[in-house]
Amino acid sequence: MCKQTCWSGVTRVTRPGTALQPGRTRTDREADLNKRIVGIVSGTRPEIIKLAPVYHALRRHEDLCVLWVHTGQHGEMAADMLRCFGITPDEQLGRGGASLEEFSVACRQQLDALMARQKWDMCIVQGDTESAFLGALAAFYRRIPVGHVEAGLRTYNLERPFPEEGLRQMISRIADIHWAPTERARAALLSEGIAPAKIEMTGNTVVDAQQWVSERFAIRREGAAADGHILVTAHRRENWGEEMEQTFHAVADIARAFPGKRVLFPVHLNPVVQKPAHAILAGLDNVRLVAPFDYLEMQQALVNASLLLTDSGGLQEEAPTFGVPTLVLRHETERPEAVEAGCARIVGPKREAIVREATRLLADPAAADAMRKVANPFGDGQASRRIAQAVLARLVPHTETETEEAALAA
Numbered sequence: 220m221c222k223q224t225c226w227s228g229v230t231r232v233t234r235p236g237t238a239l240q241p242g243r244t245r246t247d248r249e250a251d252l253n254k255r256i257v258g259i260v261s262g263t264r265p266e267i268i269k270l271a272p273v274y275h276a277l278r279r280h281e282d283l284c285v286l287w288v289h290t291g292q293h294g295e296m297a298a299d300m301l302r303c304f305g306i307t308p309d310e311q312l313g314r315g316g317a318s319l320e321e322f323s324v325a326c327r328q329q330l331d332a333l334m335a336r337q338k339w340d341m342c343i344v345q346g347d348t349e350s351a352f353l354g355a356l357a358a359f360y361r362r363i364p365v366g367h368v369e370a371g372l373r374t375y376n377l378e379r380p381f382p383e384e385g386l387r388q389m390i391s392r393i394a395d396i397h398w399a400p401t402e403r404a405r406a407a408l409l410s411e412g413i414a415p416a417k418i419e420m421t422g423n424t425v426v427d428a429q430q431w432v433s434e435r436f437a438i439r440r441e442g443a444a445a446d447g448h449i450l451v452t453a454h455r456r457e458n459w460g461e462e463m464e465q466t467f468h469a470v471a472d473i474a475r476a477f478p479g480k481r482v483l484f485p486v487h488l489n490p491v492v493q494k495p496a497h498a499i500l501a502g503l504d505n506v507r508l509v510a511p512f513d514y515l516e517m518q519q520a521l522v523n524a525s526l527l528l529t530d531s532g533g534l535q536e537e538a539p540t541f542g543v544p545t546l547v548l549r550h551e552t553e554r555p556e557a558v559e560a561g562c563a564r565i566v567g568p569k570r571e572a573i574v575r576e577a578t579r580l581l582a583d584p585a586a587a588d589a590m591r592k593v594a595n596p597f598g599d600g601q602a603s604r605r606i607a608q609a610v611l612a613r614l615v616p617h618t619e620t621e622t623e624e625a626a627l628a629a
């Protein structure tokens with residue numbers, strides 16, 4: 220592996236076997252071959268999970284030079300995810316500092332320098348993070364078309380989730396192609412005046428990511444669905460403090476009421492979560508508090524769960540793939556499709572409602588079974604292929620693109 224520092228704080232990584240002439244980059248060389256350059260910008264764990272299948276789908280096409288740029292918003296958690304999906308970033312940006320402001324300013328400068336030097340034909344971002352917004356903004360100023368994966372999620376409440384709701388709405392204002400995961404997301408974008416031709420309903424790439432790892436790492440359920448553990452995750456900023464403590468007291472109540480059930484809780488590293496989780500739950504025999512899982516461990520823990528209690532967006536989307544009934548520990552969700560389909564319920568972060576709903580599902584196997592049988596409303600595992608087809612149609616219009624039927628039959 221060759222590492223070159225190409226400007227302040229930015230390290231360029233060249234894959235083995237692609238030795239370059241001095242001063243020349245893989246991008247320069249591939250641009251000479253008339254390849255169109257697609258840059259993918261990631262910052263956090265969920266972005267990597269949802270962009271990895273897009274990266275692999277795009278790399279199948281020889282007319283494209285696909286670059287992965289990691290902003291460093293998440294460090295170690297992101298490195299685990301990149302490893303899991305076999306991705307080595309082409310560009311790893313340097314963090315400007317610990318605060319979000321310092322990160323943001325330095326990230327914007329580095330992205331602009333990168334885009335000034337390499338003429339990207341498209342910039343792809345995902346979701347609603349600071350990195351996604353900065354990637355879209357830098358591309359917008361450089362007149363590079365922006366493709367937005369998981370476009371159109373909305374609560375229309377700028378406070379919840381904060382700052383994500385604002386960031387995703389701003390990305391929608393400057394994106395050129397909006398890949399909506401669901402019909403509801405498409406309808407939201409249309410209602411905001413985005414031209415129908417710029418929106419494509421693709422499904423959510425999170426299902427593709429699950430299929431990708433399940434196929435390669437043999438992720439399978441061990442034992443009967445109803446016998447599995449209760450999986451818990453909680454980290455959302457808007458629940459910090461008293462509401463999160465109530466959630467953990469509810470988990471303790473459930474563990475005491477069902478001593479034969481094991482509760483598995485990978486605890487987010489933030490001390491705001493660690494402290495109350497350990498104070499309230501550490502003494503219970505059937506509760507295991509563990510460090511955050513890598514993606515493979517998490518998918519294995521999910522497939523073996525009989526019930527999921529979570530405030531995570533990604534886990535709400537992943538649980539129906541494995542038929543795991545879900546209680547959402549939030550007041551509202553921008554992913555109501557699971558609730559409407561019948562595989563999830565919103566219970567909020569408060570003790571009484573969580574205990575009531577969990578007890579109902581644990582005591583009534585028929586109610587839990589009904590939730591297990593619902594197909595995943597978020598995607599069919601083909602989203603990244605549809606996105607790759609859309610990129611090709613835009614950047615290499617004379618290429619023959621696979622029909623949906625041909626791809627599915629392959």
Ligand SMILES: CC(=O)N[C@@H]1[C@@H](OP(=O)(O)OP(=O)(O)OC[C@H]2O[C@@H](n3ccc(=O)[nH]c3=O)[C@H](O)[C@@H]2O)O[C@H](CO)[C@@H](O)[C@@H]1O
Nearest residue numbers: 263265346347348380485511512513514517531532533534
């Ligand atoms: C408001 C909102 O909904 N915002 C979302 C939120 O994303 P989220 O709630 O989905 O985030 P998490 O829960 O951190 O990640 C979930 C993924 O991580 C895997 N996972 C989890 C725990 C673990 O121990 N090991 C793992 O592997 C898990 O299977 C899943 O795939 O924040 C992002 C910005 O950070 C936003 O862009 C995104 O809209």
